[in-house]
Amino acid sequence: MACTGCVTGRGCNTIDKSVSKTCGNYSAGSCNKLDIFNWLGNISEILPEGMFPIAEVRFKNTRKEFYANPNRYTLYVGDLVVTEAEMGYDVGTVSATGEIVRLQMKKKGIDDTSKLKKILRKPKQADIEKWKSVQGLEYAALLKARTVAQALKLEMKLIDVEYQGDKTKATFYYTADGRVDFREMIKKLAFELKIRIEMRQIGARQEAARLGGIGVCGRELCCSTWLTDFRTVNINHIRYQQLSVNPAKLAGQCGKLKCCLNYELDAYLDTLQEFPEIQDKALVTQKGRAKFIKLDVFKKLIYWAYEDDWGNFIPLSIDRTKKILDLNEKNIFPEDLILHVEENNENTKKEKEEEADIKRFDDRFKKNNRNNHFRK
Numbered sequence: 001m002a003c004t005g006c007v008t009g010r011g012c013n014t015i016d017k018s019v020s021k022t023c024g025n026y027s028a029g030s031c032n033k034l035d036i037f038n039w040l041g042n043i044s045e046i047l048p049e050g051m052f053p054i055a056e057v058r059f060k061n062t063r064k065e066f067y068a069n070p071n072r073y074t075l076y077v078g079d080l081v082v083t084e085a086e087m088g089y090d091v092g093t094v095s096a097t098g099e100i101v102r103l104q105m106k107k108k109g110i111d112d113t114s115k116l117k118k119i120l121r122k123p124k125q126a127d128i129e130k131w132k133s134v135q136g137l138e139y140a141a142l143l144k145a146r147t148v149a150q151a152l153k154l155e156m157k158l159i160d161v162e163y164q165g166d167k168t169k170a171t172f173y174y175t176a177d178g179r180v181d182f183r184e185m186i187k188k189l190a191f192e193l194k195i196r197i198e199m200r201q202i203g204a205r206q207e208a209a210r211l212g213g214i215g216v217c218g219r220e221l222c223c224s225t226w227l228t229d230f231r232t233v234n235i236n237h238i239r240y241q242q243l244s245v246n247p248a249k250l251a252g253q254c255g256k257l258k259c260c261l262n263y264e265l266d267a268y269l270d271t272l273q274e275f276p277e278i279q280d281k282a283l284v285t286q287k288g289r290a291k292f293i294k295l296d297v298f299k300k301l302i303y304w305a306y307e308d309d310w311g312n313f314i315p316l317s318i319d320r321t322k323k324i325l326d327l328n329e330k331n332i333f334p335e336d337l338i339l340h341v342e343e344n345n346e347n348t349k350k351e352k353e354e355e356a357d358i359k360r361f362d363d364r365f366k367k368n369n370r371n372n373h374f375r376k
Contacts, residue, residue, distance in 0.1 A: 035095070035225075035226075036095070036096055036226075038077065038097070038098065038100045039100070040098060040100045051072075051098060052097070052098055052099055052101055052102050053068060053069050053072065054066055054105065054116065055067055055069055055075050055081075055094055055096065055097050055101060055119065056094070056095045056096040056097070056101050056104060057083055057092040057093065057094055057095065058093050058094075058095035059090070059092045060160075060162045061162070061209070061210045062206075062209050062210065062224070063162075064095060065092075066101065066105060066110065066116055067081075067083050067116060067117050067118060067119045068113060068116045068117070068118045068119065069119050070119075073119060073121075075094050075097050075119075076094065076097065077094055077095060077096065077097065078093060078094065079093070079094045080092070080093055080094075080123050080128065080131075081093075081094055081122060081123065082119070082120045082121050082122070082123050082127055083117060083118070083119055084117040084118045084119075084120055085117070085164060085165075085166075085169075086169075087168060087169065088164060088166040088168040088169070089120055089164075090164050090165040090166070091123055091128075091131040091165030092165075127165070130165070130166070134163040134164075134165065134167045137163060137167075138161050138162065138163055138170075141161050141163075141170060141189075142158060142160065142161045142172075144189070144192065144193070145185070146158050148185050148189060149182075149185060152184060154180055154181075155176060155177065155178070155180060156174045156182070157174060157175045157176065158173070159173045159174060159202065159207050159211070160173045163195075168195065169195065169196045169197075170196070170198070171198045171199075171200055172199050172200065173200050173202050173206075173210065174199060174200075175201065175203070175204060175207050176201060180201075182199055185199075186199065204255055204256055205223055205230045205254045205256060205259070206223075208221060208223055208224070208253050208254035209221070209223035209227075210224070211224075213253050215252070216249075217260075221253065222259055222260065227259060230259065231259070233256070233257040233259060233261050233262060234257070235257075237261045237262065237265055238250060238261065240265060240268050240269060240272065241264065241265070242295055242296075268297055271297050274300065274318055275295065275300075275302065275318060276318070276325060278292050278302065278321065278325075279292070281325070283304055283321070283324045283325070283337060284328050285324075285333055285334050285337055286333050286334070286335050286336070287335070287336050288306045288307060288308055289306070289307050290304040290305060290306050290307070290314070290337055291304065292304060293305050293313055296315070299315075300317065300318055301315040302315070302317075302321050303315050303316075304316060304337060314337050314338065316337060316338075320337075324337070
C-alpha cells in the first residue's frame with residue numbers, strides 16, 4: 001500500500017539514512033516526481049560565501065518553485081518549510097539546496113532574485129497537522145467540482161486539485177479543447193467549500209505527467225519522473241527517423257506524439273547530412289532506371305530498385321550513389337548499379353582456395369594436439 005504522500009502526489013518524506021545529511025546528496029524518497037541528484041552537494045562547504053541562499057521547494061505533483069532563504073535556515077532535501085504565498089502561506093518540501101540550485105536558475109533564465117518569494121520559517125507542529133488535514137480534503141473537493149461541472153454542462157476535464165497549506169485557496173487543474181466559461185462554477189464551489197478558488201488549464205502532456213503511468217518501454221513516464229520541458233514533436237521527426245506513420249504506436253498516453261522521438265533526432269539529422277538529395281530522382285544505367293526505395297541511416301546505405309523489378313532491392317553506399325548521380329548529369333550511364341571488380345589479387349584467390357579446402361581444419365587440429373603433447 002502506498003504512503004499518504006504518494007496518494008496525494010506530494011511524495012513521501014522518507015530520507016535515505018545510509019547517506020550523511022551533511023553531503024546533501026540523498027533523495028527525499030524514491031516516489032517523488034522530478035527528483036534530481038545533487039552532484040554539487042559538497043561544494044558549498046569550501047565556498048567562501050557558504051551555502052547558496054536560495055532553495056528549490058516542491059509542492060504537489062510536478063510544481064516546483066525557487067524561494068529565497070533570507071534567514072539562512074539550515075535546509076536539507078526532504079525538509080518541510082513554510083513559504084510565502086500570494087495571500088497567506090503554503091507548506092512545501094525542499095527538493096534541492098546549494099550550488100545545484102544556482103545552475104537550475106541559470107538554466108531557466110532566472111536572473112532577478114529580488115522578486116523571488118521567501119521561506120518564512122520551518123513549520124511548527126500545528127502547521128504540519130493543518131497541512132495534513134488539508135490534504136485529506138482534496139479528493140472530496142475534486143469530486144464535488146466534477147459534479148458541478150457536469151451539472152453546468154461544461155466541456156472540461158478536471159484532473160486534480162491542490163489546497164494551499166493554510167487552507168485559504170484551492171487550485172483546480174483542468175484540460176479543455178477550447179475556452180470554458182467557469183465563472184458560475186467558481187461561485188458555487190466558493191460558496192460550498194468556503195475557500196478561494198483558482199482554475200488553471202494544463203495541456204495533455206502536463207495531464208499525463210500528473211497522473212503518471214508506465215510506458216511501452218516498461219519504465220515510468222519520462223514526463224512524470226525527470227522531463228521538465230516539453231518540446232514540440234511533429235510528423236517531420238518521424239520521417240527523419242524512417243519510421244512508419246502509425247499513430248497507435250507513436251502516440252503516448254497523453255494522445256500526443258511521444259516525447260522520446262526527440263531523443264535521437266539530432267543524431268539522425270547529423271547523419272542525414274551525409275546523404276545526397278535523392279527525392280524524386282532516379283539512377284539511370286544501361287540495364288534500366290532505378291527508383292529510390294528507402295534509407296538505412298545506421299548502415300549508411302541507400303536502397304534502389306529497377307522499375308521492371310520492384311521486388312529486388314539493391315543497397316548502394318553513399319559514395320556509389322553520388323558517383324552514379326554525377327555520371328548521369330554528364331549523360332554517362334554505367335553498365336549496372338553494382339560496381340563489378342575483377343578479383344586479380346593473389347591473396348584473395350588464396351583465401352578462397354583455403355575456404356574451399358575441407359581439410360583445412362585437420363592441419364589445425366594436428367597442430368593443437370602437438371602443442372598439448374609438449375606441454376605435458
